[in-house]
Amino acid sequence: MSQQSSNILEIVDISKIYGPVKALQNVSLYVRPGEWLAIMGPSGSGKTTLMNIIGCLDSPSLGRVVLDGLSLDSLSAAELTTIRRESIGLIFQQFHLISYLTALENVMVAQYYHSLVDEKEALEALEQVGLADRAKHLPRQLSGGEQQRVCIARALINHPKLLLADEPTGNLDETNEGLVMDILHSLHRQGGTIIVVTHSPEVAAHAERTVVLEHGRVASDSKLGAQEKIFDQASQGVEGLEGTKSAKEADSPIVEKAGGIG
Numbered sequence: 001m002s003q004q005s006s007n008i009l010e011i012v013d014i015s016k017i018y019g020p021v022k023a024l025q026n027v028s029l030y031v032r033p034g035e036w037l038a039i040m041g042p043s044g045s046g047k048t049t050l051m052n053i054i055g056c057l058d059s060p061s062l063g064r065v066v067l068d069g070l071s072l073d074s075l076s077a078a079e080l081t082t083i084r085r086e087s088i089g090l091i092f093q094q095f096h097l098i099s100y101l102t103a104l105e106n107v108m109v110a111q112y113y114h115s116l117v118d119e120k121e122a123l124e125a126l127e128q129v130g131l132a133d134r135a136k137h138l139p140r141q142l143s144g145g146e147q148q149r150v151c152i153a154r155a156l157i158n159h160p161k162l163l164l165a166d167e168p169t170g171n172l173d174e175t176n177e178g179l180v181m182d183i184l185h186s187l188h189r190q191g192g193t194i195i196v197v198t199h200s201p202e203v204a205a206h207a208e209r210t211v212v213l214e215h216g217r218v219a220s221d222s223k224l225g226a227q228e229k230i231f232d233q234a235s236q237g238v239e240g241l242e243g244t245k246s247a248k249e250a251d252s253p254i255v256e257k258a259g260g261i262g
């Protein structure tokens with residue numbers, strides 16, 4: 001299929017079922033190289049489940065995922081691990097640092113998997129997230145937001161083709177949120193594909209496309225970032241939005257932040 005080669009990610013009709021819970025139901029999503037997607041939706045709508053599946057940490061109960069031309073269901077666990085290390089950067093809600101390694105060593109672990117350990121580069125990654133002076137600290141000597149930034153440095157060190165971030169700015173103040181968004185923009189300018197799960201319309205507004213999940217289904221998929229989408233919906237009224245979260249999100253205070261975005 002010609003479409004296959006032009007997408008870095010193809011999610012074809014996947015469902016994830018946990019006993020009585022349908023965490024994902026018939027979700028399809030096609031992502032082109034270099035796209036920046038925001039995934040939004042209420043708590044429990046399946047966002048993390050979807051990210052775990054894209055990140056090769058879990059597999060769907062039904063359906064198919066094709067990453068960079070490779071169908072994931074045909075791969076062994078070892079092959080999935082290799083893909084994760086080679087092509088994907090993960091910044092997850094619960095992505096733990098190794099407790100007995102310093103911030104610098106935690107970043108270098110990611111390089112180690114690529115047989116390319118370069119302390120200078122790891123230190124630069126920490127500098128990028130404003131943590132050069134914490135390089136020798138252990139995770140327990142870092143604040144929650146600082147630990148999150150070490151995870152970001154670690155995810156970016158190998159210049160992943162696909163960056164998956166689940167609430168990457170959830171524990172950060174405004175200054176550090178700005179820092180992280182600058183880093184994502186820099187990766188995006190270099191051609192990286194980015195998928196960010198966020199509850200924040202401000203963070204979603206950086207993306208070119210917003211997918212909203214509700215009850216494990218895609219409720220809307222818009223080429224516009226959250227901000228333009230809200231303006232668009234405001235100008236069209238709320239027609240055609242039945243069953244989506246979008247109309248509710250239009251209440252968000254994003255417009256006040258418009259000057260600070262981009």
Ligand SMILES: Nc1ncnc2c1ncn2[C@@H]1O[C@H](COP(=O)(O)OP(=O)(O)OP(=O)(O)O)[C@@H](O)[C@H]1O
Nearest residue numbers: 018021022023041042043044045046047048049050
């Ligand atoms: N391992 C599991 N076993 C059983 N149910 C699960 C499991 N993982 C997730 N679920 C259920 O699947 C649904 C989707 O969960 P998920 O973590 O994907 O939501 P989310 O959209 O990321 O929510 P949040 O915004 O709170 O992080 C929830 O109802 C959750 O309870």
Ligand SMILES: [Mg+2]
Nearest residue numbers: 047048049093
């Ligand atoms: Mg989640």
